[in-house]
Amino acid sequence: MEERFIKQIAFIIEVDKIKHIFRKTRLFDDSRHENDAEHSWHLCMMAMILQEYSNEKIDLLKVLKMVIIHDIVEIDAGDYIVYTDKQDEKKEKELAGAKRIFGLLPEDQSKEMFNLWQEFEAKETKEAKFAAALDRLEPLMQNYHTKAASWKENDIKGDRVLGVNKQIKNGSTYLWEFAKDMIEECINLGLIEKA
């Protein structure tokens, strides 16, 4: 086998570990926590089906690439809840993870994946904004359908949920209206405290 192919196969085997990284959110039927591979697949499906709600016309291929790779860094860094106060520690560990794991690939692909991941993290391009909106929307929907299971488990208040997730509107004002309604219903039903 050629060196290039050996590197590609090593990467493909390494990323299998993402199936062991469990998130704070639970599946829609509340049976267990979701892992990063399942989550990333669900974002792919959401990108395909919901692309028309992006504020700006997006390159779907680029969004798919981003959501496919966006959590690879968690193989090394682990999963931090989006409401974490440890943002600096999270960023440092994830950057180290990106360098190690994407570094397994041949140089051209390593650069492409690293750049895609940085673009996703920066949330500045229209594709990154839409991908980030989906990344926020899926756990919101899961919480809504599990009587706020993850928010209750982690003692997250309604105002914090609204504050952290309002970035969804940068990618899609339409999806943010939908998300806001779900959060407010959870507060109104007394599933989570407002503040």
Place this chain on the structure above:
Amino acid sequence: MEERFIKQIAFIIEVDKIKHIFRKTRLFDDSRHENDAEHSWHLCMMAMILQEYSNEKIDLLKVLKMVIIHDIVEIDAGDYIVYTDKQDEKKEKELAGAKRIFGLLPEDQSKEMFNLWQEFEAKETKEAKFAAALDRLEPLMQNYHTKAASWKENDIKGDRVLGVNKQIKNGSTYLWEFAKDMIEECINLGLIEKA
């Protein structure tokens, strides 16, 4: 909410069930069986990294769409091992599943997804051939790395593995050479019987 959006959200929630459909193959570390969401995500990653080995230049976006949706039908039909003798039963159940599940979507998206799934199943276009090659390659790699765990569990002989998987070469002669070497090594090491 508009009717179109309600249908899209209902579909996105329904497909969460794919996370409960477990395959016959095991994760690379042999810790447990893999589910269809994890498998579909892994094929996305393989399509991105290995596209250069397709026999023909492919439209990556189309391949990704195919691998994202290819196992949705198993929510209703369940997972059949690729070596099953029940091909007619499998086809009938999967077709019914495709009609029901893609039928949850608005008509334009329902048609697009159904057509993509049928194109994948027919294995005639270059994108379908490459997607099908990846769909065969991932479980082969998993078997190779778990001392043929799934082949042994299901009493599959080496000649049958070679016969069923040689279709990989229709998508990629390069990947078939790699796959064939793995299968032959499993036979030569005595992990599975040849016939």
